[in-house]
Amino acid sequence: MPLKANAVESPSLCPLAIPRFVCDEMLKGLGEWLRVAGYDTRMAISGSEDRRVLAMAVEEDRWLITCDRELLCHRRGPEYTILLESDNLKDQIRELTWRLNLDWLFAPFSRCKRCNTLLEKGALPYSNEQPDPGRAMMRHCPNCRQSFWQGSHVRRMRGRLQAFNQSRRC
Numbered sequence: 124m125p126l127k128a129n130a131v132e133s134p135s136l137c138p139l140a141i142p143r144f145v146c147d148e149m150l151k152g153l154g155e156w157l158r159v160a161g162y163d164t165r166m167a168i169s170g171s172e173d174r175r176v177l178a179m180a181v182e183e184d185r186w187l188i189t190c191d192r193e194l195l196c197h198r199r200g201p202e203y204t205i206l207l208e209s210d211n212l213k214d215q216i217r218e219l220t221w222r223l224n225l226d227w228l229f230a231p232f233s234r235c236k237r238c239n240t241l242l243e244k245g246a247l248p249y250s251n252e253q254p255d256p257g258r259a260m261m262r263h264c265p266n267c268r269q270s271f272w273q274g275s276h277v278r279r280m281r282g283r284l285q286a287f288n289q290s291r292r293c
Contacts, residue, residue, distance in 0.1 A: 142223060145180045147189040152212050153219070154188075158239055160284055161230025165239065177203065188219065220290035227287040232277060235264035242271060 143163040146154035148171065157164040165185065167176040173194050180187035180203045187194065187204045194200045205222065209215045219225055233242055242262040247270055261272045 141229075142225070143183065143185040145176060145183070145185045145187045147176055147187065147191060147194075149190055150188055150207075150215065153215050155236050156212075156216065156227075156284075156287070158234045158236050159231065159280060160225075160227045160287075161233040163234070163239065173197065180204075186223075190215075216287050217290045220287055221292065224292050226291065227284040228281075231281060231284055232262070232271070232273075235267060235269060235271075237269060238264060238267045240264050240266040246270065 141162075144154070144157055145165045145167060146157070147167045148169050151166055154164045154166050163185075165179065165183070167179075173191065174197060177187055177194060177197050177200055179185070181199050185203070187200075188207060189204060190207050190210060192206060194204050195206060205219065207215050207218050209218050220227065234240065235242060243265055244262055246261050247263045247268055261270060263270045
C-alpha cells in the first residue's frame with residue numbers, strides 16, 4: 124500500500140507508487156484525460172454517495188480526486204482525498220500536475236478512455252476491421268470492443284498532454 128499524505132496539509136503530494144485514481148462525478152473530464160495519459164482511473168457513478176466513493180478509493184488504494192470539501196469530513200477522507208480548488212479543467216490539470224508532479228506522458232493511449240481497460244494491439248478479434256495504412260498502430264478495447272487508431276486527433280491530444288506537463292516541477 125503506497126504511503127498516503129494528508130491532502131489538506133501537504134501542498135505537494137508525491138506517492139511512492141504509480142498513482143491510481145477515482146474521480147468524483149464532477150471531474151469526469153479530468154478523469155478521461157488521466158486515462159488518456161495511461162493512469163488507472165475509475166469514475167464515480169453519477170449520484171453515488173460520498174461515503175461509497177471514498178470507500179472505493181480506500182478499498183482499491185486510489186487517490187480520490189474531488190472539489191467537494193465535505194469528503195474531507197469522513198473518517199479516511201483526509202488521507203485518501205486530493206481536494207482541488209479549481210473549478211475548470213485547465214486549472215484542475217495544472218493543480219493536480221503540480222501537486223503530484225504528474226507525468227502526462229506516462230503511458231499515453233494505453234487505456235480505453237471510455238471504460239479504463241488496458242488496450243490491446245491490433246484490430247478486434249473476429250471483426251472485419253483490418254488495419255490499413257491510414258489506421259496504422261490500431262488498438263482495441265477487449266471490454267467495450269471499441270477500436271482506436273493513430274490519426275490526427277492523437278497528434279492533437281499528444282500535444283495537449285505535452286502542454287499539461289509544463290506544470291511539472293522537474
